[in-house]
Amino acid sequence: MIKDTSGQDKLCSPNKTRKFVRPLLVIGGGLLVTGLVWLSISSPQASFSINAEALRFATLEKGTLVRDISTTGIIVAANAPVLYSPEMGSVTLALMPGDHVKKGEVIARIESHALLSQFKQQGSVLEGMKSALERAKLDARRQQLTTERILDMARVDLVAAERESRRGDLLIKSHLISEIDFEAGKDTLQKAELLYAHSEKEVALMKDTLSFEIKDKASDVKRQSLVVTELTRQVAALELIAPVSGIIGNWLVEQNARVSQGQALFTVVDLSAFEAELAVPETYADELGLGMTVVLNFGAVTVAGTLSSISPEVINREVSARVRFTQDDSLHLRQNQRLSARVLLENKPNVLMVKQGAFVRSGGGQRVYVVQDNIAKSIPITLGARSMSHVEVLSGGLVGDRWVISSLDPFKKAHEVQLR
Known part of the structure; x- marks a missing residue:
C-alpha cells in the first residue's frame, strides 16, 4: 500500500539569477510608463x-x-430737368430724343384753346375797365366844374350882401331907412355867408367823392391787369423752352397727344455736369456723411470725389447717394454708365x-x-x-x-x- 508521493520528491537548491528577474521587470515597466507620460506631456496635442x-x-x-464701403453705381446727369405740361391741351414736340438743344430754344408747344379764349375775354374786360376809368375822370371834371360854379355864385352873392350891409349901416345912422329894412339887409348877409360856407364844404366833399370813385375804378383796372398779366404768362408758357443746353431725353408722351396739366413730357439732359449715383447697403446708411471722400473707378481710370447728397429713404434695402467729382474730357462719360466705388468712412x-x-x-x-x-x-x-x-x-x-x-x-x- 502506497501512503503518499513523498518518496518521489527531490530537494533542489534555489537559483540565484531568478531572484533578480522579477524586480528588474517591475522597474523596467515603471520606467517605460514614466517615459511615455513625459513624452505625452512634452509633445504637442495635435488631434490631426x-x-x-x-x-x-x-x-x-x-x-x-x-x-471703406465697396459699392457700384451709375453716371447720371447732375442737372436733368423734367419739363411738364403747363396746361391741358395737345402737345407738339419739336425735337426728337437725342437731338441737341441750346438753352432758350423752343422744344415743344401746347395748344390750349380754352386758355387762349379766356385770355382774349379777360383782355376785353380790361379794355372796358380802362374806358370806364377815363369816362369817370371826365364825369368827375364835369361835376367838379359844376360845384365850383355854385361856389363862385355864392361868393358873388356874399360880396353883394356885404356891400348892402355896409350901405345899410350908413343909412341907418342918417335915419334914411327904416329899422325893418336894415334888419332885412343883415338877414340877407347872413344867408349869403351860410350859403357860401355850405358851398365850400360841398366842393370839398365832391372832390373827395370823385377822387374815391376814380381810385376805386383804377383799382379795378389794376386788378384786371394782374389777371391779364397772369394769363399772358400762361399763354407764353405754352411754348416750352430748354432750361439748359444738352440733349433731349426720352419722350414721356406721344406726338400730338392730349395731355393734362402737370403731366411730364420729356427731360433735357445737361451733358456739361455729371454725378455718380451709388447704391449703398442700408447697414452702412447711418455711417454715411456729406463731404466724405469717394474713390470712383471707370475701368482703368480712378477719380476722387465727395459725397454731395444722401437719400432719406431706403429702397430695396439700399440707400441712394450722389457723388460730385471733377470732370475731365478724357473720361468719356455717358448717361447710365456703370462704375465701381469705395466710400472712405474713417482713417485709424x-x-x-x-x-x-x-x-x-x-x-x-x-x-x-x-x-x-x-x-x-x-x-x-x-x-x-x-x-x-x-x-x-x-x-x-x-x-x-x-x-x-x-x-x-x-x-x-x-x-x-x-x-x-
Missing part, C-alpha cells in the same frame, strides 16, 4: 493634420486702417490689423488659429473696425503673429492641429 497649402495665412502688422492710424478673410465669419470674430512651428493653435481674439481689406485686432494678437485667415471649418474646432 491639415495640408498647409489649402489654407491662407497673414501676419499681424501695425498701420493705418482705412474703413497706428492700429494692429490683419488682412480680411473667411476666419472672421467662420470663427464668429472670437477665435482664430495662430501658427507656431507648423502647429495651429486656437486662441481667443477680439476684433474691432473692419475695412474691405483689413480688420482691426483689439486683443489676442501681437505684431508678427501668423494667423490662419481662411475658413476655420476644416479645423473642426480642434484646440491644436498639425500642419503638413
Whole structure:
C-alpha cells in the first residue's frame, strides 16, 4: 500500500539569477510608463493634420486702417430737368430724343384753346375797365366844374350882401331907412355867408367823392391787369423752352397727344455736369456723411470725389447717394454708365490689423488659429473696425503673429492641429 508521493520528491537548491528577474521587470515597466507620460506631456496635442497649402495665412502688422464701403453705381446727369405740361391741351414736340438743344430754344408747344379764349375775354374786360376809368375822370371834371360854379355864385352873392350891409349901416345912422329894412339887409348877409360856407364844404366833399370813385375804378383796372398779366404768362408758357443746353431725353408722351396739366413730357439732359449715383447697403446708411471722400473707378481710370447728397429713404434695402467729382474730357462719360466705388468712412492710424478673410465669419470674430512651428493653435481674439481689406485686432494678437485667415471649418474646432 502506497501512503503518499513523498518518496518521489527531490530537494533542489534555489537559483540565484531568478531572484533578480522579477524586480528588474517591475522597474523596467515603471520606467517605460514614466517615459511615455513625459513624452505625452512634452509633445504637442495635435488631434490631426491639415495640408498647409489649402489654407491662407497673414501676419499681424501695425498701420493705418482705412474703413471703406465697396459699392457700384451709375453716371447720371447732375442737372436733368423734367419739363411738364403747363396746361391741358395737345402737345407738339419739336425735337426728337437725342437731338441737341441750346438753352432758350423752343422744344415743344401746347395748344390750349380754352386758355387762349379766356385770355382774349379777360383782355376785353380790361379794355372796358380802362374806358370806364377815363369816362369817370371826365364825369368827375364835369361835376367838379359844376360845384365850383355854385361856389363862385355864392361868393358873388356874399360880396353883394356885404356891400348892402355896409350901405345899410350908413343909412341907418342918417335915419334914411327904416329899422325893418336894415334888419332885412343883415338877414340877407347872413344867408349869403351860410350859403357860401355850405358851398365850400360841398366842393370839398365832391372832390373827395370823385377822387374815391376814380381810385376805386383804377383799382379795378389794376386788378384786371394782374389777371391779364397772369394769363399772358400762361399763354407764353405754352411754348416750352430748354432750361439748359444738352440733349433731349426720352419722350414721356406721344406726338400730338392730349395731355393734362402737370403731366411730364420729356427731360433735357445737361451733358456739361455729371454725378455718380451709388447704391449703398442700408447697414452702412447711418455711417454715411456729406463731404466724405469717394474713390470712383471707370475701368482703368480712378477719380476722387465727395459725397454731395444722401437719400432719406431706403429702397430695396439700399440707400441712394450722389457723388460730385471733377470732370475731365478724357473720361468719356455717358448717361447710365456703370462704375465701381469705395466710400472712405474713417482713417485709424497706428492700429494692429490683419488682412480680411473667411476666419472672421467662420470663427464668429472670437477665435482664430495662430501658427507656431507648423502647429495651429486656437486662441481667443477680439476684433474691432473692419475695412474691405483689413480688420482691426483689439486683443489676442501681437505684431508678427501668423494667423490662419481662411475658413476655420476644416479645423473642426480642434484646440491644436498639425500642419503638413
